[in-house]
Structures are given as C-alpha cells and as structure tokens.
Amino acid sequence: MKYLTMIYVDESVPADYTRMSSDYEDYTRQLVEAGVLKDGARLLASSTATTVRVRDDEELFTDGPFAEAREQLGGYYVFDCANLDEALKWAAQCPGAREGAVEVRPLAH
Amino acid sequence: MHTDPLVAVFHAEHGRVLARLIGLLGDFDLAEEALADAYAIAAAKWRADGVPEHPAAWLVITARNRAIDRIRSARRLDSKLAALAEEPAPAPAEGPVLDDRLRLFFTCCHPSLGRQAQVALILRCLGGLSTEEVARLFLVSESTVQQRIVRAKRKIRGAGIPFRVPGQDELAHRLPAVLAVIYLLFTEGYAATSGPELIKVGLCEEAIRLSRVLHELLPEPAVSGLLALLLLTDARRAARVDSVGRLVPLEEQDRGSWNQALIDEGRQLVSGSAGPYAVQAAIAAVHSDAPTPEETDWPQIVELYGMLAPSPMVELNRAIAVAMASGPEAGLRLLEHVRLDSHLLPAARADLLRRAGRQAEAVAAYEQALDLVGNQVEREYLLRRRSELTT
Numbered sequence: 001m002k003y004l005t006m007i008y009v010d011e012s013v014p015a016d017y018t019r020m021s022s023d024y025e026d027y028t029r030q031l032v033e034a035g036v037l038k039d040g041a042r043l044l045a046s047s048t049a050t051t052v053r054v055r056d057d058e059e060l061f062t063d064g065p066f067a068e069a070r071e072q073l074g075g076y077y078v079f080d081c082a083n084l085d086e087a088l089k090w091a092a093q094c095p096g097a098r099e100g101a102v103e104v105r106p107l108a109h
Numbered sequence: 110m111h112t113d114p115l116v117a118v119f120h121a122e123h124g125r126v127l128a129r130l131i132g133l134l135g136d137f138d139l140a141e142e143a144l145a146d147a148y149a150i151a152a153a154k155w156r157a158d159g160v161p162e163h164p165a166a167w168l169v170i171t172a173r174n175r176a177i178d179r180i181r182s183a184r185r186l187d188s189k190l191a192a193l194a195e196e197p198a199p200a201p202a203e204g205p206v207l208d209d210r211l212r213l214f215f216t217c218c219h220p221s222l223g224r225q226a227q228v229a230l231i232l233r234c235l236g237g238l239s240t241e242e243v244a245r246l247f248l249v250s251e252s253t254v255q256q257r258i259v260r261a262k263r264k265i266r267g268a269g270i271p272f273r274v275p276g277q278d279e280l281a282h283r284l285p286a287v288l289a290v291i292y293l294l295f296t297e298g299y300a301a302t303s304g305p306e307l308i309k310v311g312l313c314e315e316a317i318r319l320s321r322v323l324h325e326l327l328p329e330p331a332v333s334g335l336l337a338l339l340l341l342t343d344a345r346r347a348a349r350v351d352s353v354g355r356l357v358p359l360e361e362q363d364r365g366s367w368n369q370a371l372i373d374e375g376r377q378l379v380s381g382s383a384g385p386y387a388v389q390a391a392i393a394a395v396h397s398d399a400p401t402p403e404e405t406d407w408p409q410i411v412e413l414y415g416m417l418a419p420s421p422m423v424e425l426n427r428a429i430a431v432a433m434a435s436g437p438e439a440g441l442r443l444l445e446h447v448r449l450d451s452h453l454l455p456a457a458r459a460d461l462l463r464r465a466g467r468q469a470e471a472v473a474a475y476e477q478a479l480d481l482v483g484n485q486v487e488r489e490y491l492l493r494r495r496s497e498l499t500t
Contacts, residue, residue, distance in 0.1 A: 003269075082271075083270065084219075084269045
C-alpha cells in the first residue's frame with residue numbers, strides 16, 4: 001500500500017539547517033535502501049504559497065497557505081509499505097516527527 | 110439462564126470464532142455476515158442433529174463456506190477465493206500466541222483508532238455484544254455506536270491497519286492500549302458516570318471475561334496486574350450497594366459479603382504482576398487483608414500510592430489514605446494541592462472535614478460536590494451525609 005507522509009513544521013522556529021539536512025539525508029537513504037521510498041520533496045516556506053478558490057466562476061487567489069496554522073506542511077514522502085504499522089514505524093523515524101508532526105494517510109489506488 | 114445450546118456456544122466461542130474468521134478472510138464485515146449465516150444454519154441443524162463435537166470449529170467451517178458463497182455471488186472473485194477454498198479445515202484449538210483473538214485484541218485497540226471506537230469494536234467483536242447492547246451500556250444512541258464501528262472498520266481496511274500481534278519490541282508500547290480499554294470498560298461498569306444505577310454489572314463482567322481471555326493468551330505481568338485489580342475490586346461489588354440500592358462506603362461494608370474466591374484468585378495473581386494496575390491491585394489486596402476497617406494498613410497504602418505516576422486521582426486517593434493513617438488535617442492539607450474537575454474532590458474534602466469535626470465547612474463542601482455529581486446513587490449518598498450534619 002502507498003502512504004503519503006506529510007511533515008508539518010513550526011516555521012516560526014528557526015531551523016538548524018545543517019543538522020536537519022544531514023538527518024534527512026540519512027533518513028532518506030534508509031528509506032531508499034529498504035525499498036520503501038516512492039517519492040518525496042521538501043517544500044519552500046508557506047510564505048511562498050498561493051491558495052486558489054473558484055466561487056461563482058470567479059477565480060480568487062490569496063497569499064499564503066490554505067490553513068493559517070502554527071505548523072505548516074514542510075515536505076512529504078510517499079512510502080510503499082505492507083501495512084499501516086510499517087508506515088508508522090518509518091514515519092516515527094522521520095526527523096520532522098521529533099519537533100513537528102507527521103501525518104500518515106493511505107493513497108487511494 | 111439460557112438453556113439453548115446455541116446461546117451457550119455463542120457466549121463461550123463468539124470471540125474465538127469471529128477472530129478466526131477475520132484472520133481467514135481479512136475482512137471484518139464479511140466475517141460478521143458469514144458468521145451470522147452460520148448461526149442461522151446452526152439454529153436449524155443443531156436442533157435436528159444435536160450439537161457437533163467441536164462447535165467452534167463447526168461454526169468456522171460453515172461460516173467460511175458461506176463466505177465463499179457470498180464472495181462468489183457478489184462476483185468478488187479473486188485469488189483470495191482460490192486460497193480460501195484450498196485452506197485446510199481450521200483446527201479447533203491453537204497455541205496461545207497464535208490465537209486469532211489476541212490479534213483481534215490488538216487490531217481493535219490499534220493506537221490509530223479513537224478510544225471510543227476501540228471500546229465499541231472490542232465489545233462488538235470480542236465480547237459478541239450487539240450494537241444495541243453496547244449503546245445501552247454507554248447510554249448513547251445505537252446509531253452513534255453503529256457509526257463508530259462502521260468508521261473504525263473502514264479505517265482498519267482503508268488505512269491498512271494489520272491484523273497481527275505486535276512484535277516483542279513493540280508490545281510494550283501497544284499493550285497499554287488494550288489494557289486501558291478493558292480497564293475503562295470495568296470502571297465505567299463499576300461506577301457509572303451517569304444514569305440511575307451505580308453499577309452496570311454487565312460491563313464489569315464483560316471486562317473481567319475479556320481480561321481473563323487476554324491473560325490466558327498473554328500471561329504478561331502487566332496483564333496479571335490488570336486481572337488482579339479487576340478481581341479484587343469486583344470482589345467488593347455486592348457490598349457496595351445496600352438492599353435498597355444505596356451506596357455503602359468501604360468502611361461500612363459488610364466484609365463477610367466480599368467474594369472470597371475472587372479475592373484469593375486476585376491475591377495469587379498480584380505476586381506475579383507488575384505495572385500501574387498491579388500497584389492498584391496491591392492496594393485493593395491490602396484492603397481485603399483487613400478483617401475490620403480499623404485494622405487496615407494505611408501506611409502501606411500511602412506508600413503504594415507513592416509508587417504510582419502522579420495524577421489528580423492518585424493524589425486524591427493518597428490524601429485520603431494519609432488522612433486515615435495520620436489524621437484528617439494531614440489529608441486536608443494534601444487535598445489543597447489537588448486540581449480535579451470532579452465531584453470526587455469536594456466529596457473527599459467534605460468527608461475529611463466531617464471527620465475533623467469542621468461541620469459548617471463540611472456542609473459547604475458536600476454542597477459543592479452535589480453541584481458536580483452525575484450519578485443518582487452517589488447524589489443520594491452525598492445528600493444523606495449532608496443531612497446527617499445539619500440535623
């Protein structure tokens with residue numbers, strides 16, 4: 001089964017990029033070696049986001065992410081795992097889970 | 110009493126049979142439908158031919174065959190069907206660790222399901238209770254229970270929650286959820302948070318039955334602790350309410366009516382147990398050791414409360430034990446630091462103030478407790494206590 005793993009981070013907290021990128025490199029390598037990784041990317045800050053809505057045929061663009069929450073989507077992975085427990089085990093290893101939160105959702109085929 | 114053999118088999122074997130079918134079919138709904146078919150067939154056949162030698166195995170085989178028919182007629186033909194038809198007849202009994210019921214415990218209590226869904230699923234699937242019975246026990250509507258179960262099953266299937274017992278390394282993380290659900294069932298039964306009765310006997314008995322099954326399958330010290338706690342607590346159940354349904358506090362209970370067989374069984378389990386439930390079981394065992402309330406070893410109870418992780422309820426109970434060991438004023442001082450949004454806090458304060466002879470303050474505390482209490486029997490108890498002070 002494929003699972004989308006979304007990593008939410010508090011953007012107001014300054015990140016230690018050097019440490020973080022090496023943690024993520026290690027983590028990503030492990031995912032690749034285990035054959036679990038299907039896709040993944042880091043997103044730029046939510047200040048670069050634009051949200052689109054169409055209401056009554058009118059296109060509305062707003063500056064910023066869909067939800068004004070403290071924690072914003074910062075990146076994602078797509079795992080291929082046997083079941084949820086396996087996906088959760090990998091998600092718990094994600095460096096982002098230590099400070100922010102990681103949501104795991106199965107993909108509809 | 111039920112004399113219908115099918116009812117007896119249902120009570121004894123439902124959890125085992127359903128767990129086996131879910132294991133075979135990998136589908137909660139199909140397993141339940143097929144088992145319902147098998148019960149219907151059994152109702153007619155057993156009356157004519159008598160009960161088979163291994164009723165559980167008979168039900169599994171019949172339900173499996175019905176499941177094959179259902180898959181076929183629904184044209185849900187896939188590799189699963191071929192595999193199922195090939196599967197040898199399931200054995201009537203299995204080794205402890207491989208028991209499907211154990212897998213079902215962990216699946217129903219998977220941490221990715223909400224607590225209420227876990228409770229509903231476990232009662233439904235392992236206890237064999239109908240959604241109506243679950244609803245009645247928790248005083249919620251049948252459609253609420255139905256919805257929780259449907260959603261939980263959908264998540265189990267959709268999110269790929271596996272039907273398995275966690276490995277040794279994970280067991281320590283996963284077992285507490287299973288124990289917590291059973292404990293929750295028991296506490297809700299033993300002191301109903303709302304409603305006209307103090308005790309819902311059905312829930313207490315179901316919780317004990319489930320913890321016995323779990324203990325048989327997984328004799329871990331943490332499970333022994335829970336089972337011991339439930340047995341030692343349940344032993345006092347009959348003494349907690351008098352003949353007209355009024356609450357009787359521990360010190361006024363007729364100790365002769367405590368169930369000695371349950372106490373003995375609980376005490377034996379305590380010795381091989383560990384964890385927070387085991388500590389609480391040890392406290393219950395100290396109470397049952399005392400032939401009279403005055404002979405209770407309160408200092409030991411204070412010490413045992415000190416071994417539990419601090420929480421408002423633990424602090425509250427510890428304060429009461431300290432009051433019994435060292436006088437009500439010492440208990441009252443500790444209560445000042447307890448923050449708990451429940452009638453139990455002012456009720457405990459009222460009791461200690463009464464013991465300390467501070468009548469006017471006690472009456473005020475009873476009134477605070479009365480504002481918060483939800484259970485009718487507890488309300489009457491508090492009213493009675495208050496009127497003793499004012500007349």
